[in-house]
Amino acid sequence: MPELPEVENLRLGLVRVIVGQKILGVTVTKPKLVSSKGTLRVASHGKKDEFLKGLKGEYFIGVERRAKNLIFVLSHGKIILAHLKMSGQFVYQASDNKKSVMGGHPIELSETKLPNKHSHIIFKLEHGTLYYNDTRMFGYLLYYKNAKLFENENHFKLLGLEPLSSKFSPKYFGSELKKKKGKIKAVLMDQKIVTGLGNIYADESLFEAHIRPDRSASSLSLSEVDRLYKAIIRIIRRAIKVGGSSVATYRLLDDTRGNYAREHKVYGKAGKKCVNCGKQLEKTTIAGRTTIFCPRCQK
Numbered sequence: 001m002p003e004l005p006e007v008e009n010l011r012l013g014l015v016r017v018i019v020g021q022k023i024l025g026v027t028v029t030k031p032k033l034v035s036s037k038g039t040l041r042v043a044s045h046g047k048k049d050e051f052l053k054g055l056k057g058e059y060f061i062g063v064e065r066r067a068k069n070l071i072f073v074l075s076h077g078k079i080i081l082a083h084l085k086m087s088g089q090f091v092y093q094a095s096d097n098k099k100s101v102m103g104g105h106p107i108e109l110s111e112t113k114l115p116n117k118h119s120h121i122i123f124k125l126e127h128g129t130l131y132y133n134d135t136r137m138f139g140y141l142l143y144y145k146n147a148k149l150f151e152n153e154n155h156f157k158l159l160g161l162e163p164l165s166s167k168f169s170p171k172y173f174g175s176e177l178k179k180k181k182g183k184i185k186a187v188l189m190d191q192k193i194v195t196g197l198g199n200i201y202a203d204e205s206l207f208e209a210h211i212r213p214d215r216s217a218s219s220l221s222l223s224e225v226d227r228l229y230k231a232i233i234r235i236i237r238r239a240i241k242v243g244g245s246s247v248a249t250y251r252l253l254d255d256t257r258g259n260y261a262r263e264h265k266v267y268g269k270a271g272k273k274c275v276n277c278g279k280q281l282e283k284t285t286i287a288g289r290t291t292i293f294c295p296r297c298q299k
């Protein structure tokens, strides 16, 4: 699943290719993807019609991000809220094939021809086509005809701060962690204090901060909070800069790939030697997720 750096890179890529373009037409083959969010979604043909009619003829004027949500801002104050969830991906292909942007869940090589059977939402633009593909269909694109309707839904009320915002400070982080009973890794991943850390960046940040992932969040000392805070910011910044972590067939603008995977020190490296001390990295499960750590470096 893409984490914050991957979604941010997708956003940056989309800004470069779709902003300023007019939507000539939209196709939706799976109405449930535009009906509502949540797991027990029912397809609404009314919502689908609203999506198609509301977007045709509008222009993309910006793409914003909150945690792992993408917010497409359109002319006339219209908004699309998109979340890729487990298996969503956006792919933009220019009509002249010179520019393409892909991001989100890795694309299968057999499915690089577009549209494919997973292309459930297709935006025909003036100079190219934007596809939303989703194999498992947990993702969603919700349409709002104005900002007020969007804000009324309060989609982000359970989310903590953005890790790179100025509000996210060691003081805030420390006082919020003190209130938490869970394990530090689970608390990082639940998005309620700080957003954007999934399995990869939680493991990498805890390794860099020398903190065991199974420590109780409230037990961290001031200096440990400070180390973890710095590790999160450094790692998220670095991962955004080099294009995120997605591997294999995930590609960014102009066919370059996300390179942060090369810098992973623990994620995906169970049984390998710790880069700091040489001890074998261990594997455990926290909040249902495979967790890798160094039993010597992380206390």
Ligand SMILES: [Zn+2]
Residues within 6 Å of the ligand: 274, 275, 276, 277, 278, 279, 294, 295, 296, 297, 298
């Ligand atoms: Zn070590």
